[in-house]
Amino acid sequence: xxxxxxxxxxxPFIDMEREFDxxxxxVHRAYVEPELVKQWxxxxxxxxxxxxxDARDGGAYRFVQTDGENRYGFRGVFHRMAPDLxxxxxxxxxxxxxxxxxxxxxxxxxxxxxxxxxxxxxMSVEDRDAMIEAGMSQGVDDGYNRLDExxxxxxxxxxx
Amino acid sequence: MQVxxxxxxxxxxxxxxxxAILMRLADGDLTVADxxxxxxxxxxxxxxxxxxxxxxxxxxxxxxxxxxxxHLEAEPLRDAAKWLAxxxxxxxxxxxxxxxxxxxxxHPEDDAERKDDR
Numbered sequence: 094x095x096x097x098x099x100x101x102x103x104x105p106f107i108d109m110e111r112e113f114d115x116x117x118x119x120v121h122r123a124y125v126e127p128e129l130v131k132q133w134x135x136x137x138x139x140x141x142x143x144x145x146x147d148a149r150d151g152g153a154y155r156f157v158q159t160d161g162e163n164r165y166g167f168r169g170v171f172h173r174m175a176p177d178l179x180x181x182x183x184x185x186x187x188x189x190x191x192x193x194x195x196x197x198x199x200x201x202x203x204x205x206x207x208x209x210x211x212x213x214x215x216m217s218v219e220d221r222d223a224m225i226e227a228g229m230s231q232g233v234d235d236g237y238n239r240l241d242e243x244x245x246x247x248x249x250x251x252x253x
Numbered sequence: 254m255q256v257x258x259x260x261x262x263x264x265x266x267x268x269x270x271x272x273a274i275l276m277r278l279a280d281g282d283l284t285v286a287d288x289x290x291x292x293x294x295x296x297x298x299x300x301x302x303x304x305x306x307x308x309x310x311x312x313x314x315x316x317x318x319x320x321x322x323x324h325l326e327a328e329p330l331r332d333a334a335k336w337l338a339x340x341x342x343x344x345x346x347x348x349x350x351x352x353x354x355x356x357x358x359x360h361p362e363d364d365a366e367r368k369d370d371r
Contacts, residue, residue, distance in 0.1 A: 095267070096344045100337060107340070111348050115355035122358075123351055129358075133350035136343075225340050 105215040107225075113207045117199045120207045121176040124148070124197070139165075148174045154181070169195075183213070191220055262329045263337055265309035270294065271302050275311060278325040285321065 097110040113120050123129045127146035135141030139158035146154045148171050155168040166186035173180045179197040184190075197211040215221035265271055274288055289299040303323055306312045310329040315322050 096341060096348055098263070098337065098341050098344065109344060111344075113348075113352060113355055115359060119355060119358055120351075123354055129354060132354045133347060136346065137350070225337075 100221070103218065105218045105221045107213045107215075107221065109209075109211045109213075111209050112202065113209065114205070115207060116205050117176050117201050117207045120199050120209065124179060125174055147171070150174070185224065188224055191216060191224055193221075193224065261309040262311060263341060265305050265311055268302070268305075270299075271306055274299070274302060274306065274323075275325060278312060278323055282315075282322040282324045285323070288323065 095111075099108045100106065101108075123133065125148035127143045127148075130146060131141050131143050134156070135158050139160050142157045142159065144155045144157065146156070148154070150171065150173055152171045152174075153168065154171065155166065157167075158165045168184055168186070169182040169192075171179075171181045176199045179195075179199075181195050182192050183195050184192045193216070194214045195211065196214075197209060200208050200210075202208045213221075215224060266275075270292060273292070277283060277288065277291075285296050285299055285303065288303070289296045292299065303312065303314070306323075307314060311326055312323045313326055315324065
């Protein structure tokens, strides 16, 4: 079950699509209940500390990912957290003033499965690229990126 | 390089046959017949994969006499190694964790077996 990601040219968006083998109601709980959010939203190698997660219209959130040495804080405001439309802002402490708007929708696709579609809207294309660079530099873990395995061989060969 | 091209690159790399084709082209240019030989798929299927790789900018194709040679292009890979690929890896890992959580919530009793399966 792979995440489908598209980043349209010239538009400060990133769209994602992913299916989950669970009903909408349960997936929704994983987005609104802090004790559940804590179990999946943070990279494994970091401790996820949720300082606030008030998932209702006008509520706010703040969480910190820490490996003991470094601390990365994120915060935002919830505008709507219904399963069919969740809207919230997102800001990384490391790039204050650069705020993105995240929208996520959950829909039942049969067999007790749920499709999540999301769109993150950034302040500009440059903002999107810079924020992602900053955010990802600390986030990629789990030995997950197959590109990292593929690249060394291909790069060496292509340089010949 | 444009951003939509980056997602094309990532899409092209998502397929194991296409990754294998790129690895083989790393050793030098090859024809479709050369490329098809080690795979249990037909030449037309390989041609389809080559089209995907070509439109992602990962290979270029030239004619030599009657043969059409595929050539590895490295630059898009360099770009793909940057943010989009990392973004994908990041969210794949998060959503995999969400899968595990959802499984635990639905079937708390076989939690242990589930972990063994993964």
